[in-house]
Amino acid sequence: MGDTHLDRAVRLDRADRLAGYRDRFVIADPALVYLDGNSLGRLPVATRERLRAVVDTWGTELIGGWDRWIEVNRAAGDVLAGIVGAAAGEVILADSTSVNLYKLACAALAARPGRTVIVTDDDNFPTDRYVLAGIAADRGLTLRMVGTDPDRGIDPAAVTAALDGDVALLCLSHVSYRSGAVADLPALTAAAHEVGALVLWDLCHSAGAVPVGLTAAGADLAVGCTYKYLNGGPGAPAFLYVRADLQTVVRQPIWGWFGQSGQFAMGPSYDPLPDIRRFLVGTPPVLAAYAALEGARLTAEAGVEAIAAKGRALTGYAVDLVDAWLAPLGFRLASPRDPCRRGAHVTLHHPQAWQVCQALKAAGVIPDFRAPDRLRLGMAPLYTRFVDVHSGLSRLRDVVGAGAHEPYPSVPAGIT
Ligand SMILES: *Cc1c(COP(=O)(O)O)cnc(C)c1O
Numbered sequence: 001m002g003d004t005h006l007d008r009a010v011r012l013d014r015a016d017r018l019a020g021y022r023d024r025f026v027i028a029d030p031a032l033v034y035l036d037g038n039s040l041g042r043l044p045v046a047t048r049e050r051l052r053a054v055v056d057t058w059g060t061e062l063i064g065g066w067d068r069w070i071e072v073n074r075a076a077g078d079v080l081a082g083i084v085g086a087a088a089g090e091v092i093l094a095d096s097t098s099v100n101l102y103k104l105a106c107a108a109l110a111a112r113p114g115r116t117v118i119v120t121d122d123d124n125f126p127t128d129r130y131v132l133a134g135i136a137a138d139r140g141l142t143l144r145m146v147g148t149d150p151d152r153g154i155d156p157a158a159v160t161a162a163l164d165g166d167v168a169l170l171c172l173s174h175v176s177y178r179s180g181a182v183a184d185l186p187a188l189t190a191a192a193h194e195v196g197a198l199v200l201w202d203l204c205h206s207a208g209a210v211p212v213g214l215t216a217a218g219a220d221l222a223v224g225c226t227y228k229y230l231n232g233g234p235g236a237p238a239f240l241y242v243r244a245d246l247q248t249v250v251r252q253p254i255w256g257w258f259g260q261s262g263q264f265a266m267g268p269s270y271d272p273l274p275d276i277r278r279f280l281v282g283t284p285p286v287l288a289a290y291a292a293l294e295g296a297r298l299t300a301e302a303g304v305e306a307i308a309a310k311g312r313a314l315t316g317y318a319v320d321l322v323d324a325w326l327a328p329l330g331f332r333l334a335s336p337r338d339p340c341r342r343g344a345h346v347t348l349h350h351p352q353a354w355q356v357c358q359a360l361k362a363a364g365v366i367p368d369f370r371a372p373d374r375l376r377l378g379m380a381p382l383y384t385r386f387v388d389v390h391s392g393l394s395r396l397r398d399v400v401g402a403g404a405h406e407p408y409p410s411v412p413a414g415i416t
Contacts, residue, residue: 005321009386012317018310021302022383025231033365033392037380038205038345041231047294054290069286073237076226076293077276079300080239083230084203084222085213090244092276093226093289097204097238098127100223101171103279104240105135107250108169108198108221115168115197116141119159123148125177128202132171141168151334151349153181153341160191167197174212175205175343178370180315180335182210182343186217193218198250204228207239208299209344209381210308214241221246229307229344229380230299232292239292240279248274256281302382310381311344318346318377318389325397334374345378352405354412356396359405365392369416 013019026043034042057065077092084091094100105118118132122145129145136143146162148154153176163170170192175182185201192199201222206212208229214222222241226232242250255270257263258280262271272278299307316339322331326348334347350356350373357369368376379389399405 005324006387006390009317009390012313012386016310016386018302018306018381019385021298022385024298025383027383031364033388033395035377035379035384035388035392036366036368037231037384038209038228038343038376038378039368040227040234041229041295041380042383043233044231044294044298046298047231047233047291050290050294051287054287072286072289072293073280073284074277076289076296077239079293079296080207080226080230081241082300083212083296083304084207084224084241085211086215086241087244089276090214091239091241092279093237093239093292094280094284095238097202097223097225098131100238100240100279101128101131101200101202102135103252103254103281104200104221104223104242104250105132105169105171106253108200109135109139109141110253111246111250112168112196112198115166117144117164117166117168118142119144119146119162119167119170119197121146121148121154121159121172123150123154123176123178124171124173125202125204128171128173150176151179151181151336151347153179153336154183154188156184156187156191159188163191163195163197165195167192167195169200170197171200171202173202173205175210177205178334178374178376179347180205180342180345182206182336182341185212185219189217189219205343205345208296208304208307209311211304214243219243221250226292226295230292231295231382233288233295236288236292236295237285242276242279247276247278252279254281258282258284298382307381308344311379312339314379314381314384314386314389315339315342315344315346317386318379318393321389321393322346322348325393326400329397329400331400344381345376348375348377349373350375350400352410354416355405355408355410356400357416358408359399360396363395363399363404365395367392369412371412371416
């Protein structure tokens with residue numbers, strides 16, 4: 001029976017139009033099954049070369065290199081705009097997702113004076129909830145938490161019920177970090193607009209995994225990171241999106257010199273640029289920004305629609321293996337079954353998920369663990385093969401079938 005599943009994987013790999021992209025990445029250990037591209041993407045070969053070249057320009061050109069380096073945030077932003085369905089000039093690389101979230105949430109609140117409520121959901125990524133709670137505490141605003149089932153994802157009816165004329169800002173994640181469930185971005189954006197609120201989307205788990213369609217949805221604001229599906233490297237800078245017509249209407253709270261008109265005139269007062277650069281703050285991390293640019297280029301070249309289609313096929317294949325092999329061992333799917341309702345990862349409940357996670361790593365498969373009882377399996381479409389999914393899940397079946405996870409510590413520690 002295992003052989004028929006393997007045959008299917010081999011067949012799917014042969015038919016995969018994106019198969020060649022795996023060779024564009026550094027695969028240091030071909031035996032390792034890497035199912036954590038949703039936390040940290042692999043290193044593109046082009047990035048290694050580009051970083052060497054950029055480091056050399058530092059050595060040779062010294063301060064003169066800035067003439068070119070200063071463009072990297074916008075150049076990367078234009079590539080990223082294509083990936084998230086926005087126009088060039090609406091996206092820029094800057095800071096971290098958390099910091100951008102703060103900047104754009106404050107900008108949205110300033111554009112809705114007199115309104116006192118921020119809406120988010122209780123399963124949103126921790127940094128989103130904390131940043132919003134901090135803003136609400138600082139300003140005496142109310143943070144209204146919508147309840148979300150962590151497996152099924154955001155319930156549009158519950159969000160809509162939380163929206164009224166007091167709401168300044170709705171802030172949600174497009175793809176849930178825990179279950180991979182996709183929120184209905186166009187419908188929720190429209191619902192917020194109906195009560196006059198602005199919407200801020202977190203695209204960390206969707207950018208480079210599923211189509212986002214910001215322009216098509218009339219989205220206002222968004223943030224996202226580049227080190228997950230976009231393969232920008234550990235700690236690579238994040239991006240932010242502000243719809244063109246809002247750029248001169250909203251004002252961000254950190255008045256840095258990189259957002260200033262005539263930056264090098266060193267003028268007496270802040271007069272922000274009339275475009276997306278006004279959402280910059282200070283000197284960008286140039287080396288990391290070039291890595292983000294190269295990673296984004298690879299995704300743009302492959303095309304988000306093709307990537308998403310492969311993501312649905314990979315996760316669909318994984319769900320079939322879960323049903324066949326893992327359900328009898330106490331695993332339960334913690335992601336939507338409908339492939340169009342999930343991103344490129346599949347999450348499984350298991351009462352000993354942390355022990356299983358450790359044993360699986362020892363067996364040469366890298367998943368990750370999310371509290372309290374979930375094993376996350378990321379299948380980044382650009383470099384994950386169907387045979388990798390087959391090996392990963394068959395090793396998982398064998399590990400748990402043999403009870404090899406039992407000796408591992410049951411209490412999580414450190415980075416999971
Ligand atoms: C990974 C992730 C983040 C990370 O934010 P940083 O500022 O880069 O640490 C934020 N939000 C979501 C939804 C994420 O998945």
